[in-house]
Amino acid sequence: MNSFEKITIPSEGEKIIWEDEELKIPNEPIIPQIEGDGTGKDVSPAAKKVLKAAAQKTGHDIHWMSIYAGESANDTYGEYLPQETLDAIEEFRIALKGPLTTPVGGGFRSLNVAIRQKLNLYTCMRPVYYLEGIPSPMKNPENMDMVIFRENTEDVYSGIEWKKGSQKNKNIINYLNDEMGTQIPEDSGIGVKPISEKATKRLVRKAIDYALENRNKYQFVTLVHKGNIMKFTEGAFRDWGYKVAEEEYGDNVITENTLWEEREGKIPKDKIVVNDRLADNMLQQLITRTSKYDILATPNLNGDYISDAAAGQVGGLGIAPGSNIGDGKAVFEPTHGTAPKYAGKDKVNPTGAILSGRIMLQYIGWDKTQKLLKKAIEKTYKDKTVTYDIYRQIDGGKKVKCSEFANLIIENMESFS
Missing domain, CATH: 3.40.718.10 (Isopropylmalate Dehydrogenase)
Structure with missing residues (x-):
């Protein structure tokens, strides 16, 4: 394994290898994890704990390796998306990621988009399905x-655009109007959609x-x-x-x-x-x-x-999982944002982060593990022991913290393992 300046590689576990156009998955892989900003501090630890428990109950294990992007990267490296983080994902092939906020003046339109583009994770795969018990x-x-x-x-997310009134904007409008016969107003912002x-x-x-x-x-x-x-x-x-x-x-x-x-x-x-x-x-x-x-x-x-x-x-974005997949590498992340006003309050719903981990389990071929995880999550919802966002939509439920919800999922695994 390569050494890193700020990243500590776990003493246990093995790398996932990309060989002959195929991922080689060890029984105890080392998986990089970006905690994320805002409520990432709550949902990421919950997701890691649940996913590790599911792995252990089905004969595997996961050894998490902390890597940095967003605020944690700026604190550690003085930049929001360090090359070392990208290198770690390239080497270890897959990663779990919490939500990130792109700060004003951070150098990127979006840190999330930057990670996808720099690693050539050209497919965003989002399964959408109903979990019994969710309103x-x-x-x-x-x-x-x-x-x-x-x-x-690609598309508008490639970020090719020119601000109204800028010289490049004027050049583009003049060219399109004079040479291509368009009639674009001079006070337009211009974007290109490849x-x-x-x-x-x-x-x-x-x-x-x-x-x-x-x-x-x-x-x-x-x-x-x-x-x-x-x-x-x-x-x-x-x-x-x-x-x-x-x-x-x-x-x-x-x-x-x-x-x-x-x-x-x-x-x-x-x-x-x-x-x-x-x-x-x-x-x-x-x-x-x-x-x-x-x-x-x-x-x-x-x-x-x-x-x-x-x-x-x-049920909404709070429970929606996501993944970004390239050739032999992938980053798994919830689709919701950072919700900074709830950060560190142990309040928000970790389901989106956990189910993003479920896609990861499917991706590495741990079918028994991902099925156990889904059953345990559904049982937790059917028992009506839920976080505040779901609690306010149901009758007769019990409101629990983010960390407590994760612990209940782990307890409910016993019903199926």
């Missing part, structure tokens, strides 16, 4: 069981691969875009997605047109169906035809909107 605004929240694959490096064939195809491959690996559960991969308006970016995303499906997965995939024109709507057991929907339509389809969708593949901005909307149907 929901929907009549049948259990119908929601989707996995959203959101492109992570969507490339390469990035689109590698994202869609991830989505189709995931569907094929789980074909006993999922049958559809839906390309979500606004191609009727933005034909050469989002329309191209749709076209490139279909091209991947047809040229690279022809034996395993059929399109929706083929399904109805040649098969009368009957899906063969060994096939995945690839279809597409407009992004605005998809937002209402989430509500009106929830159970008809499995895997969604989207450009960056669409995926942000859609994953948050889907999470709202099953």
Whole structure:
């Protein structure tokens, strides 16, 4: 193992290795962990404790290695995203991360986006599903069981924009108006929205691969875009997605047109169906035809909107997990923010952080461990021993602290292990 200046490598455990395009997972891996800012100080310790307990109860163990980003990095290194942190994730392959706040003047539009882009974690994968016992605004929240694959490096999140009135802004507007025949007002801010064939195809491959690996559960991969308006970016995303499906997965995939024109709507057991929907339509389809969708593949901005909307149907962002995946490396993180006013009060819900760890367990192939974890979480919610955010939505419950909720999950593992 390499040595680090500020990072202490645990004396026990082994590295996860990326070899021959495959992760080699030891029984007791060393996993880097960024605590995070704000309520990261509460949810990250809770998540680490629960995940380690689940691992130990299923014949494994996890050895956590603290690494730094955000406020903790600035305190330790004098910068918010040190190279040593990125190097540690590159070497140890996966990491668990708490929420981060990007400070004003920090040098990044977003620390979260910077980590994804610098490590080329091009796929944001967000499973959205209902946990029994959690209140929901929907009549049948259990119908929601989707996995959203959101492109992570391009679109408006690439950060290419020019402020109104700046010289570069004026140059761009003058060029577009004079040379390209547009009529952009001079008082406009300008941004560029790149969507490339390469990035689109590698994202869609991830989505189709995931569907094929789980074909006993999922049958559809839906390309979500606004191609009727933005034909050469989002329309191209749709076209490139279909091209991947047809040229690279022809034996395993059929399109929706083929399904109805040649098969009368009957899906063969060994096939995945690839279809597409407009992004605005998809937002209402989430509500009106929830159970008809499995895997969604989207450009960056669409995926942000859609994953948050889907999470709202099953309880909200506080319980929503997330992951950022590249080739042989990944960072797992909750989708919620830092909520600084609750930091250090042992109050907030750690479910989003814990379920992000559940994706990590699935990613490294610990199926028995992730199933035990989900059962224990659901039992805790069904017992109505919940943190304040859920307590205020239910009758007859018991309000517990963040750390107490984590301990109850661990206790409830005994019912299933």
